[in-house]
Amino acid sequence: xxxxxxxxxxxxxxxxxxxxxxxxxxxxxxxxxxxxxxxxxxxxxxxxxxxxxxxxxxxxxxxxxxxxxxxxxxxxxxxxxxxxxxxxxxxxxxxxxxxxxxxxxxxxxxxxxxxxxxxxxxxxxxxxxxxxxxxxxxxxxxxxxxxxxxxxxxxxxxxxxxxxxxxxxxxxxxxxxxxxxxxxxxxxxxxxxxxxxxxxxxxxxxxxxxx
Numbered sequence: 001x002x003x004x005x006x007x008x009x010x011x012x013x014x015x016x017x018x019x020x021x022x023x024x025x026x027x028x029x030x031x032x033x034x035x036x037x038x039x040x041x042x043x044x045x046x047x048x049x050x051x052x053x054x055x056x057x058x059x060x061x062x063x064x065x066x067x068x069x070x071x072x073x074x075x076x077x078x079x080x081x082x083x084x085x086x087x088x089x090x091x092x093x094x095x096x097x098x099x100x101x102x103x104x105x106x107x108x109x110x111x112x113x114x115x116x117x118x119x120x121x122x123x124x125x126x127x128x129x130x131x132x133x134x135x136x137x138x139x140x141x142x143x144x145x146x147x148x149x150x151x152x153x154x155x156x157x158x159x160x161x162x163x164x165x166x167x168x169x170x171x172x173x174x175x176x177x178x179x180x181x182x183x184x185x186x187x188x189x190x191x192x193x194x195x196x197x198x199x200x201x202x203x204x205x206x207x208x209x210x211x
Contacts, residue, residue, distance in 0.1 A: 019070050022048055024079030025109060033070040034097045038140050041070040042168060046189055050166055051076060053185050053196050054134065057164060058082055061133035064158065066120050066149060071098045073136040073166070078105065078113050082134075085113045088120050121145070124152035131160040138168040147176045154178040154199075165197045 021029045022044055033041065042050075050073075051058070059081035065074035068087035078085045087102075089095050098115040106113055116123070120139070135153060139145035146169050153159055164184075169175055171193045181197040188194075 019072055019075070020044065021075055021079050023051055023076065024081065026075070026079035026105060029079075029105075031071070031075065031101050032097065034091075034094045036091055036093055039069045039094065040138075040141070041072040042138060043189070046168070046187075046192065046194055047072060047076055049187060050194065050196070051080060054164065054166075055080075057134070062130070062160075063134045063136070064088070064132040065136045066124075066153075067137065067139045067145070068098060068115070069094060069138070071101060073138065074113065075101065075105065077134065077136075078109050078111050081110065083111045085111060086132075087113065087115045088118050088123055089115065090117065090119045092117065121148060121152065124149065124156055124158065127156050128158040131163065132158055133160050133163045134166070135159065135163070136166045138166075141170050142173070146173075150175075150177045150181075154180070159199045161199060161201055163199045165199060166194070167197065168192060168194045 017033050017035060018030045019033050019041055021027060058077055060083045063074065063077045063082045063085045065085060065087040068074055068089040071087060074085045074087045087098055089098060095115055095117045102113045102115055135158065137146055137149050139149065146167055165181065171188055171191050177197060180200045183195060184198050185196040
């Protein structure tokens with residue numbers, strides 16, 4: 001009898017690509033990233049622009065990296081003086097890689113970094129214990145995760161008044177944000193539209209963001 005070959009499970013390769021931190025105390029540091037479907041690190045060019053926008057608002061702040069993926073935004077914030085960075089990621093292989101880097105980098109920075117294995121929308125269903133000063137929202141493309149995340153962040157108390165929300169979406173993808181968010185910056189790079197909003201006091205209504 002001929003035996004059927006056992007199908008081997010595909011194991012994500014790790015460390016086949018690298019992420020470079022572009023500013024702060026860890027400037028130039030290269031970190032291996034998990035080779036997983038859907039991981040789309042924010043490019044050096046976009047990160048440099050974003051953190052130029054935020055350059056005077058990062059030090060000592062509490063940050064949430066909502067769809068951490070490779071950790072590009074959270075690690076950059078830590079390097080530039082954030083007091084606390086919490087990363088949310090649901091893919092276990094990516095979580096493992098992020099935690100390895102967190103163990104290496106935490107002793108080298110003034111702030112702390114924690115990696116939480118969680119689905120972002122489920123996490124946001126629970127009221128925040130303490131608001132964040134800066135939130136990075138860079139979800140998978142072609143999904144309504146950005147709009148849904150924005151509303152939950154606003155409704156569940158995750159945003160400090162005067163805080164910042166960074167949103168990265170496809171250029172022409174529709175986006176609705178709460179009315180108490182004002183668009184401070186907006187730029188397009190290729191097919192990516194990235195925006196920085198500032199948050200005022202909580203307000204229930206939402207409005208469609210132009211692009």
